[in-house]
Amino acid sequence: MAETTPIGALLSAKYKSSYAYVTVKDRLPVILSKIVDSLYRNKEKIHAQYGVEGSEELKTLIGKISKLRNEVQTNKPILPITDSDSDVGDWNDYLIEEKERSNGVQPSWFNNPWLYVECYMYRRIQEAVNLSRTLNQIDVFQESKEGTFFSSHEAVKVLLTFLDDSISNQKSIDDNILVKSALSKFLRFSLWGNKCDLSISAGFENSQKQSPVKTLEKLESNILVDNTEDIFNVLNQLKNKKEGPLEMDIILDNAGYEVLTDFCLAEFLLCSGFAKCVRFHGKNFPWFVSDVTRRDFEWTLNTMAASENSVCATFGKTWERRLADGSWKFTTHRFWTLPHDFNKMKTNSHNLYDQLASSDFLIFKGDLNYRKLVGDINWDMTTSFSKSIRDFHPAPVCALRAIKCDTVVGLNEGIAEKVAKEDPQWLINGNWGLICLSQNPS
Structure with missing residues (x-):
């Protein structure tokens, strides 16, 4: 009979040898590091396309991606989305539901279903892009x-x-x-x-x-x-x-x-x-x-x-x-x-x-x-x-x-x-x- 719990529902000690734990703790920070590397590598190209303002915003964007990487690595709480896209309500309502499913404990990177936190990471990356004035159409990948x-x-x-x-x-x-x-x-x-x-x-x-x-x-x-x-x-x-x-x-x-x-x-x-x-x-x-x-x-x-x-x-x-x-x-x-x-x-x-x-x-x-x-x-x-x-x-x-x-x-x-x-x-x-x-x- 099937269990109806998600794979990697809680990344506690029970899951620390699982792929879910490796995904969140190891693979996701590597993806974020590669974004930072790519943005640094293309800074001259970005300056040529977007000018001085784009170069300044690039520093801010890199800083936000680096901060997100630290949040993942140190199991910080999952935060609400703050940009103005039409899906913000869906994401923030889902965060409230996850907290309720966790008996009132604020969701965090290692302690909630990995499908959710993996999807959430990509939405946070897009949030950093959306909050830029001149780089808000850039594809970091x-x-x-x-x-x-x-x-x-x-x-x-x-x-x-x-x-x-x-x-x-x-x-x-x-x-x-x-x-x-x-x-x-x-x-x-x-x-x-x-x-x-x-x-x-x-x-x-x-x-x-x-x-x-x-x-x-x-x-x-x-x-x-x-x-x-x-x-x-x-x-x-x-x-x-x-x-x-x-x-x-x-x-x-x-x-x-x-x-x-x-x-x-x-x-x-x-x-x-x-x-x-x-x-x-x-x-x-x-x-x-x-x-x-x-x-x-x-x-x-x-x-x-x-x-x-x-x-x-x-x-x-x-x-x-x-x-x-x-x-x-x-x-x-x-x-x-x-x-x-x-x-x-x-x-x-x-x-x-x-x-x-x-x-x-x-x-x-x-x-x-x-x-x-x-x-x-x-x-x-x-x-x-x-x-x-x-x-x-x-x-x-x-x-x-x-x-x-x-x-x-x-x-x-x-x-x-x-x-x-x-x-x-x-x-x-x-x-x-x-x-x-x-x-x-x-």
């Missing part, structure tokens, strides 16, 4: 995100060439067996693209260096839940029921190489006749180091379109046209950058829930989205994915996730124990994956 994209260029070319070949063979793709095989590959490209996560690597370079095609072969046995056939069947049923292509949503995770894999999946779904429109959901502000913002989304397409590599340029221009003709859409919502799990969406952000309910199929990318789908709850690992997402079911839900924390569901009996013997770090190293589907609430 921009340098690392762009660097990861460029360092993955060889893998990008291989992936796009594979996509181009798949589209060129469109006549034979009418064969259901070939369609299913191609869908399987693009789901896997998107799944393993999730290994390139800068928040897990604490902001250190984490690009795709190997051929993505070879990665599929190497990691095939590492997919612990594989609902690919069910996904194919559901897409076919929906397509036939609607007598035409579907509208789909992809809730994005990381920029860089990973978002390229998501673009390729979307393009395949469109070209194979499964989708007529794909709506991408990104973040309102920089989040978990490498999550996709509108700027990242547009920068990626513009950079590809201007590439000297022909296949990159071709798809970059194609995808810019898709945005123009509406077959691709990009949207954001403040709910994606709140600490709530998705079971709270219907009451907290019903307009977003209604938007997702208008979709035919939902694809959630990455570890954080998965944790929020299942509530970051310590479920028994054999619990079904449909049960673990509880009342969140606006449409069929697919989750593609490389495992990077210790909440996992949907495994067959004995699988967790077998994998743990083979790889003691399997819950945190991103080398094991899940392709999950929930069609109906259980």
Whole structure:
């Protein structure tokens, strides 16, 4: 039977050897240190763009990030958000609720659910940016995100060439067996693209260096839940029921190489006749180091379109046209950058829930989205994915996730124990994956 407490609910002595404790005490300060280093390194560039006022505000911004790092390291109390963004009430109400759940004890960095404090750290970073006059549009993670994209260029070319070949063979793709095989590959490209996560690597370079095609072969046995056939069947049923292509949503995770894999999946779904429109959901502000913002989304397409590599340029221009003709859409919502799990969406952000309910199929990318789908709850690992997402079911839900924390569901009996013997770090190293589907609430 599942425990209904969050993973790492209290980072007391019981959890001091856990990944949750390491995340808060060690990894988060490293991320903050890398922000400070990046801002120092780019001070001349910032001065050239923003002038003397920008240089002075840069010192203040660096000071605030350094102060936040000290708060994390010394387990200071969690403080209310003080800027004027529309989500301030949500964050500060959540802080009050956390205090009530802690029997009146003021929440602090080591003593409250790590999903909350990790999300809170990124909101505090954005608070420091928002309170600037001239630097209030700066992305403190921009340098690392762009660097990861460029360092993955060889893998990008291989992936796009594979996509181009798949589209060129469109006549034979009418064969259901070939369609299913191609869908399987693009789901896997998107799944393993999730290994390139800068928040897990604490902001250190984490690009795709190997051929993505070879990665599929190497990691095939590492997919612990594989609902690919069910996904194919559901897409076919929906397509036939609607007598035409579907509208789909992809809730994005990381920029860089990973978002390229998501673009390729979307393009395949469109070209194979499964989708007529794909709506991408990104973040309102920089989040978990490498999550996709509108700027990242547009920068990626513009950079590809201007590439000297022909296949990159071709798809970059194609995808810019898709945005123009509406077959691709990009949207954001403040709910994606709140600490709530998705079971709270219907009451907290019903307009977003209604938007997702208008979709035919939902694809959630990455570890954080998965944790929020299942509530970051310590479920028994054999619990079904449909049960673990509880009342969140606006449409069929697919989750593609490389495992990077210790909440996992949907495994067959004995699988967790077998994998743990083979790889003691399997819950945190991103080398094991899940392709999950929930069609109906259980």
